[in-house]
Amino acid sequence: MNNNTARPLAAFRRRTLLACLGAALALPGLAHAQSPAPAASPVAAQMYTLRDFGSLEEQFAAVERAGIASVELVGDQGIEAEEMNALLAEHELSVSSSHVPLDDLRHDLDDVVDFHRAVGNDTLVIPYLAEEARPDSAEGWRVLGEEIGGLASRLAEDDMRLAYHNHDFEMRTFDDRTALEILMQAAGPEVLAEIDLAWVARGGLDPADYLANFEGRLFAVHAKDNAPAGTAEDERGFAIPGQGVLDWGEILPAAREAGVEVYILEHDQPRDAQAVMTEGHRFLDEALAALHRE
Numbered sequence: 001m002n003n004n005t006a007r008p009l010a011a012f013r014r015r016t017l018l019a020c021l022g023a024a025l026a027l028p029g030l031a032h033a034q035s036p037a038p039a040a041s042p043v044a045a046q047m048y049t050l051r052d053f054g055s056l057e058e059q060f061a062a063v064e065r066a067g068i069a070s071v072e073l074v075g076d077q078g079i080e081a082e083e084m085n086a087l088l089a090e091h092e093l094s095v096s097s098s099h100v101p102l103d104d105l106r107h108d109l110d111d112v113v114d115f116h117r118a119v120g121n122d123t124l125v126i127p128y129l130a131e132e133a134r135p136d137s138a139e140g141w142r143v144l145g146e147e148i149g150g151l152a153s154r155l156a157e158d159d160m161r162l163a164y165h166n167h168d169f170e171m172r173t174f175d176d177r178t179a180l181e182i183l184m185q186a187a188g189p190e191v192l193a194e195i196d197l198a199w200v201a202r203g204g205l206d207p208a209d210y211l212a213n214f215e216g217r218l219f220a221v222h223a224k225d226n227a228p229a230g231t232a233e234d235e236r237g238f239a240i241p242g243q244g245v246l247d248w249g250e251i252l253p254a255a256r257e258a259g260v261e262v263y264i265l266e267h268d269q270p271r272d273a274q275a276v277m278t279e280g281h282r283f284l285d286e287a288l289a290a291l292h293r294e
Contacts, residue, residue: 043284044070044096045277046222046266047077053273060091066277072220072264073098073121081118088119095119096262097194097220099127099165105151113158123219124155125163125194138174138182145186152190163192163219171203178205181213192219196266198226198238201246208250211258218258221251222266223284236269240276242283252291263288 045068050059056077063071071093077084088094098121104112105124116124126148135141152162164187170180184193193214197207199222211218225244227237242248255263265280267273 042070042096042262043068043223043281044072044220044262044264046072046099046264047074048099049265049267049270049276050273057087057090060087060093062274062277063093064091065274066281068093068265068277068281070094070096070262072096072125073119075100075104076115081115084119095121096264097121097123097125097163100124102126102129102133102148105162109151109154113155113160116160117158122159123161123163123192125165125219127165128167129169134169135179138177138179141174141179141182142186145183145191148183148191149187152187156190161192161219162190163194165194165222166196167199168203171200171205178203184214184217189217192217194220194222194264196222196224197246197251198222198224198244201226206250207246208254211251211254211260215258218255218260220262220264221255221260223263223280224266224268234269235267235271238267238269240267240283241265241280242287243279248287252287256291 045063045066047059050062051074053059053062056079060071069092071088073095075098079087095116098116100112105126112124116122135144148162148164155162164180164183166180170178170183172179174182180193184191195207195211195214195218200207200210211221223241225239225241225246227235227239227244229237231237232239238244263284265277265284267276267280270276
């Protein structure tokens with residue numbers, strides 16, 4: 001992908017900075033460190049991970065217990081902005097971004113913008129395409145990319161950003177380019193990437209190598225892992241970051257090099273969602289602090 005024309009990204013609201021630094025310094029073995037965890041790489045929790053963890057208040061409490069200070073919402077989570085703000089304040093959380101279906105952006109853009117501006121969120125992410133909505137040709141992905149680029153331009157008028165989140169089906173190639181690369185090139189530099197590392201690997205590509213395609217446009221990575229083949233079948237084969245087979249020693253430097261803004265913890269079908277948040281956050285804090293000291 002040609003990124004030479006990418007414009008500088010709008011400054012990310014690093015609302016989680018102090019909490020991330022404090023959490024990193026509080027970890028065993030890190031109190032003596034001379035440098036804090038990298039300010040450019042905060043950690044957030046994707047609320048889809050906690051969808052079966054009781055009420056939204058209980059879900060936010062789980063995030064707070066894990067020491068995470070920011071959340072990526074699933075739409076409006078079924079509540080009004082006033083209630084959302086009260087819950088966020090109660091658990092000392094901010095919103096890094098939100099997953100919003102493409103059809104909502106097509107048909108209810110004004111309402112989507114109003115809600116997210118009210119809760120302090122400036123980044124929307126297209127999370128998934130249903131099977132019938134997935135193009136089956138390079139031209140189809142190009143056309144979809146152009147449409148998404150148009151939506152991003154409209155959102156920019158309201159000082160909001162748009163990103164696209166992948167699964168494995170966007171790793172399909174057309175003349176040596178993945179569907180995601182085709183989409184992103186057609187969409188233009190206003191559309192950012194939210195790269196799901198585990199799904200890239202399931203699509204047959206190396207996540208660390210693949211991140212280089214989005215240098216200067218990498219809003220976030222979804223930080224989750226793949227369990228060894230034939231294990232964790234009740235969790236769809238996913239694992240907590242650092243407890244699976246992905247090479248984080250290669251991935252984290254590559255993400256930093258590509259300009260990642262936020263690492264978002266996610267697990268598609270967790271047996272223990274609290275463990276995903278707590279152990280995943282601990283792993284990322286330790287790994288990012290070590291990377292920062294290099």
